[in-house]
Amino acid sequence: xxxxxxxxxxxVTGLLLNFLLCGINLLGEHLLHYLFALLLLGVGWNxxxxxxxxxxxxxxxxxxxxxxxxxxxxxxxxAAAFSLLAGMLQNSGGxxxxxxxxxxxxxxxxxxxxxxxFKNKVEIKTA
Numbered sequence: 001x002x003x004x005x006x007x008x009x010x011x012v013t014g015l016l017l018n019f020l021l022c023g024i025n026l027l028g029e030h031l032l033h034y035l036f037a038l039l040l041l042g043v044g045w046n047x048x049x050x051x052x053x054x055x056x057x058x059x060x061x062x063x064x065x066x067x068x069x070x071x072x073x074x075x076x077x078x079a080a081a082f083s084l085l086a087g088m089l090q091n092s093g094g095x096x097x098x099x100x101x102x103x104x105x106x107x108x109x110x111x112x113x114x115x116x117x118f119k120n121k122v123e124i125k126t127a
Contacts, residue, residue, distance in 0.1 A: 001047075002050070002051055002054055007051045007054065007055055008113075008117070010047050010050075010051045011047065011048060011051045011052070011113060012113070013044075013047055014043075014044045014045070014046075014047030014048035014051065015044070015048065015106060015109060015110055015113070016044075017040045017041075017043055017044030017047065018040070018041070018044040018045070018048070018102070018106050019103075019106055020040055020044075021036070021037040021040035021041050021044065022099045022102055022103055022106070024036050024037050024040070025037050025095065025098075025099040026096060026099050026100075029095055048109070049075070053068065053071065053072075056068065056071055085101075086098055089101055
């Protein structure tokens, strides 16, 4: 998909899917909300993760394996930390607080994508 549509479109699609899943989660807590949100989470996360990892290896000239390994360490350490935080948020504030907490993270990722695009720090090739 990245080669066919380009990394920018896949990243933006991943971000939009994650925004959509937050919206679905804020609409209710029924089984269908969870099912659709989990589907969108899986696809959106993979779109963003695989695309950003492929872009990272493109912009790194030396020691690609070490850079990618360090990136994976940071990503999965953050995933573990946020999993623990999600449990605490669920316990203290409920389902809505978890989803509201993720919105600023998605907004910051969107701002960074736009900023990198306009500043040409990381060239994102389009198909």
